Amino acid sequence: MELAPIFAWIYDLLISLGLSVALADLVSQIGLAVFVFSLLCVLALFLVWWERKISAHIQQRFGPMMTGWHGVFQTVMDALKLLQKEDITPTVADRGVFFWAPVIVFTCAFAAYIVIPFGKGLIVSDLNIGILYIIAITTFTIIGLMMAGWGSNNKYALLGGMRSAAQVVSYEVPLVLSIMGVVMVTGSMSMNDIVAAQSGWAGFRWNIIFQPLGFVIYIIAATAEANRTPFDLPEAEQELVAGFNIEYSGMKFAMFFLAEFVNMFTVSAIATTVFLGGWNGPLLPSWMWFLGKTLAMVFVLMWFRWTFPRLRVDQLMEFAWKVLLPLAFVNIIYVGVLALWLK
Amino acid sequence: MEAFTFYLFSFLIIISALAVVTMRNIFHCALFLILCLFSVAGIFVMLHAEFLAAVQVLIYVGAVSILIIFAIMLTSRLAGRDAPVVNEQFFLGGFMSLVLLFSLVYTLKETIFRVVAEPPAPQSTLRIGQMLMTDYVLPFELVSVLLLAVLIGAIVLARREGN
Numbered sequence: 010m011e012l013a014p015i016f017a018w019i020y021d022l023l024i025s026l027g028l029s030v031a032l033a034d035l036v037s038q039i040g041l042a043v044f045v046f047s048l049l050c051v052l053a054l055f056l057v058w059w060e061r062k063i064s065a066h067i068q069q070r071f072g073p074m075m076t077g078w079h080g081v082f083q084t085v086m087d088a089l090k091l092l093q094k095e096d097i098t099p100t101v102a103d104r105g106v107f108f109w110a111p112v113i114v115f116t117c118a119f120a121a122y123i124v125i126p127f128g129k130g131l132i133v134s135d136l137n138i139g140i141l142y143i144i145a146i147t148t149f150t151i152i153g154l155m156m157a158g159w160g161s162n163n164k165y166a167l168l169g170g171m172r173s174a175a176q177v178v179s180y181e182v183p184l185v186l187s188i189m190g191v192v193m194v195t196g197s198m199s200m201n202d203i204v205a206a207q208s209g210w211a212g213f214r215w216n217i218i219f220q221p222l223g224f225v226i227y228i229i230a231a232t233a234e235a236n237r238t239p240f241d242l243p244e245a246e247q248e249l250v251a252g253f254n255i256e257y258s259g260m261k262f263a264m265f266f267l268a269e270f271v272n273m274f275t276v277s278a279i280a281t282t283v284f285l286g287g288w289n290g291p292l293l294p295s296w297m298w299f300l301g302k303t304l305a306m307v308f309v310l311m312w313f314r315w316t317f318p319r320l321r322v323d324q325l326m327e328f329a330w331k332v333l334l335p336l337a338f339v340n341i342i343y344v345g346v347l348a349l350w351l352k
Numbered sequence: 353m354e355a356f357t358f359y360l361f362s363f364l365i366i367i368s369a370l371a372v373v374t375m376r377n378i379f380h381c382a383l384f385l386i387l388c389l390f391s392v393a394g395i396f397v398m399l400h401a402e403f404l405a406a407v408q409v410l411i412y413v414g415a416v417s418i419l420i421i422f423a424i425m426l427t428s429r430l431a432g433r434d435a436p437v438v439n440e441q442f443f444l445g446g447f448m449s450l451v452l453l454f455s456l457v458y459t460l461k462e463t464i465f466r467v468v469a470e471p472p473a474p475q476s477t478l479r480i481g482q483m484l485m486t487d488y489v490l491p492f493e494l495v496s497v498l499l500l501a502v503l504i505g506a507i508v509l510a511r512r513e514g515n
Binding site: 103106136138141144145148149151155158159167170171174175178181198 | 377379380383386402403406407409410413414415417418421422425426475476477
């Protein structure tokens with residue numbers, strides 16, 4: 010069952026209740042924001058549980074088993090525990106910076122969902138700069154991480170923050186270039202246009218078919234952007250204890266933790282929209298296709314994390330600038346030739 | 353609503369710009385610089401220049417400001433110490449600022465801005481791309497060559513001796 014008609018029905022109901030169009034717009038926008046926000050929070054809790062299960066099964070363990078069916082309520086309990094904990098600010102911390110860092114990271118993680126098409130007609134706002142907006146807004150996360158590193162006044166936190174800054178700035182370049190290939194073929198940066206350009210031909214118009222190199226570059230760079238193994242140097246436990254979030258506890262720690270999992274879902278949702286045909290698919294409703302493809306991408310990222318060892322700092326930088334960047338340029342040239350040939 | 357948003361962004365720009373030059377903690381200055389540049393992007397959005405706004409955030413917040421913060425973090429001499437707000441060049445600097453302010457106000461007063469009644473084209477990004485490839489192709493190519501030269505220069509400078 011498609012969800013878009015239900016939202017349209019609710020909107021019509023608001024109008025028929027006697028609300029003016031401006032007020033109905035406002036109410037439906039706030040309602041939509043609350044809906045997307047709570048959906049993502051539940052999803053993040055699910056992803057934390059799923060990651061623990063996957064890691065356990067890869068390592069031949071069971072993982073959480075006690076609370077609920079196969080421990081499905083474990084992360085809910087963990088979240089409740091974190092909410093009850095004392096909110097500690099270190100005495101030597103830069104109080105303002107320390108307070109705002111998790112707020113910025115948390116807000117930016119959710120801001121990207123304004124332009125993500127969850128299904129047919131299910132998009133909060135179809136900006137004509139869609140994909141560029143996501144790239145721009147996610148750079149704020151890095152500022153939040155650096156603020157956390159600096160504000161904590163702790164050498165491990167500072168090192169973690171600096172590492173993540175260097176890493177994200179380096180991997181941002183191949184990431185943007187790999188997406189640029191798709192924008193060149195589509196001729197638009199709007200997320201709806203990108204999805205529409207991949208419909209039909211029984212799935213053979215998905216961008217991954219024509220640009221497999223672009224997809225591989227995107228996945229590697231996105232793993233680095235989300236700070237996940239094999240690129241999780243900002244929080245390398247053996248060297249940095251915990252990285253930029255070492256001084257955080259309670260609610261603020263939970264905000265960083267949730268934001269990390271929301272970010273992982275974001276990069277997977279972008280991969281789905283840009284390379285895997287978005288919500289296009291037969292039989293099932295569009296939002297199920299979107300969710301299924303995105304969760305499959307999330308599974309791949311989790312699989313990476315629990316099977317690959319971590320890179321060294323110098324390997325990380327050399328890989329970005331000497332391997333991924335030249336490959337991204339090769340991909341751009343190939344896409345340019347392809348686009349001319351298709352015309 | 354539009355007026356309210358405009359005044360909100362203008363207020364943020366002015367307050368954060370003042371904070372950049374008056375704060376004593378240089379890390380806080382950098383953070384207020386980010387807020388200032390972000391508010392300018394907000395003004396761009398109000399003017400229907402979405403592409404410009406996104407690029408403003410991407411380049412200035414995502415690259416320039418991160419480099420500035422990175423430099424502050426790596427410079428142990430600056431870390432955790434109050435930087436002086438004024439130095440011996442106070443009067444010269446103040447004089448130059450006044451000259452700049454005067455010329456800006458004069459220019460804004462004397463220029464006749466062309467005002468169009470119809471709303472701007474919805475596909476401004478498309479138009480920018482077409483203009484860059486047709487009417488303004490020479491400046492575009494010149495900037496590209498300049499950037500290439502800067503890139504090569506950076507690589508030459510960063511290269512280790514003896515390699």
